Amino acid sequence: MQAHLSNGINMSFAKPISLGYLHCLGDLDVSVFNPTRWVVQAKYNGWRTKVGQTGLPISKNNNALAPHHRDAFEFQVAELRRVINWEFCDYVDCEFMCLTPLSCPVGTIIAYDCMGGESESFSQADRSDFMWSQRPCEFEKTGIKVVCSPEEYDVDHYKLINELERMLKFNDEHDLLYEGFVFKKLTALYGQNRAWYKLRFQEQLINI
Numbered sequence: 476m477q478a479h480l481s482n483g484i485n486m487s488f489a490k491p492i493s494l495g496y497l498h499c500l501g502d503l504d505v506s507v508f509n510p511t512r513w514v515v516q517a518k519y520n521g522w523r524t525k526v527g528q529t530g531l532p533i534s535k536n537n538n539a540l541a542p543h544h545r546d547a548f549e550f551q552v553a554e555l556r557r558v559i560n561w562e563f564c565d566y567v568d569c570e571f572m573c574l575t576p577l578s579c580p581v582g583t584i585i586a587y588d589c590m591g592g593e594s595e596s597f598s599q600a601d602r603s604d605f606m607w608s609q610r611p612c613e614f615e616k617t618g619i620k621v622v623c624s625p626e627e628y629d630v631d632h633y634k635l636i637n638e639l640e641r642m643l644k645f646n647d648e649h650d651l652l653y654e655g656f657v658f659k660k661l662t663a664l665y666g667q668n669r670a671w672y673k674l675r676f677q678e679q680l681i682n683i
Contacts, residue, residue, distance in 0.1 A: 486566060486590055488523065488535050489666045491657055491673035498677055500636055508658050510630035514599070517614070517626040517642070518654040518673055519585055521570035526552055526584075528561045532571070540571075547573065547582045555584050555622045558609040565591025567606070568665075570625075575650035582620035586611075590665050599670070600661040616649070630658070639676065 497503060505515075522544075523535040531539040532552060539545075545552075548571055559567055569586040572579050588599075589606040597605060603624075604610075614623040628638055635656065642653035655675035663670030 486525070487666065488525065488568060489588070489590075489671055491671035492669065494658075494672050494674040496675050496677045497639070497655065500639065503632065503636060503639065503674075505630050505632050505635060505658075508630045512661055513630050513658050514661055515628040515630055515635065516587060516657045516659060517628075517638075518657050518675065519570050519572065519614075519625070520574050520651050520654050521572045521585070522574075523568075524571045525566040525568055525590070526555055526586075527566050528556060528559075544573070548584065551582050551584045551620050551622055555586060558607060558611060558622060559586075559589070560606055560608045561592075563592060563597075563605050564589035564594040564602075575652045577650040578616060578645070578652035579614075580618070580620045583614075583617075584622045585614050585625050586622065587625045588665060594665065596664070598662045598664065599659050602665065616645075628656075643676070 508515075522540075524532045524540065525535075526532050532545055532548065534540060540548075555567060555569070566589065567586050568588040568590060569584050572583040572585065573581045586606075589602055594602050594606065611621070611623045613626050614621075615626075628635060639656075646653055655673065658672040658674070660667070660670040
């Protein structure tokens, strides 16, 4: 676990280890990830942000978002706070979607983990359940601002190839919403070393 101050202000984000870039579909190799111990989530093109029960949303550089940026998320931040179990955690690790307006409205929040409080002693699998007082739906293209959880997949080579093709097609038809996959160890504490891996694709080089 990474150290943090007791008030959570300087609590560090978990940092995924990079697995590099996919240059073609054949580069996707998930054999090192045991499907009973790992889960895969979509990697999104947004602003990584942490949100507490009170106070301003904080960027991954521990700076408060500028007023003209956070105004677009004011309503959904309130909705996020309503559905989080604040007796379990101090902060929510999430993505503020503001770079892909053709894919989802500016103001959409994808919340994928939590940190601080009781959650520090719980695994990835448990945190993804206990962080919610009311669990939202997984992300899907919609015409309204929403709070949602990330799309999640099993570690299965052929299914992930299908998802990768879908992501690329979606990006081509809308915005560059998807950046790849994040592999997360189900038994890991938040911020634990070698527990998150990111695999991005260089979209312009992949033919589908």
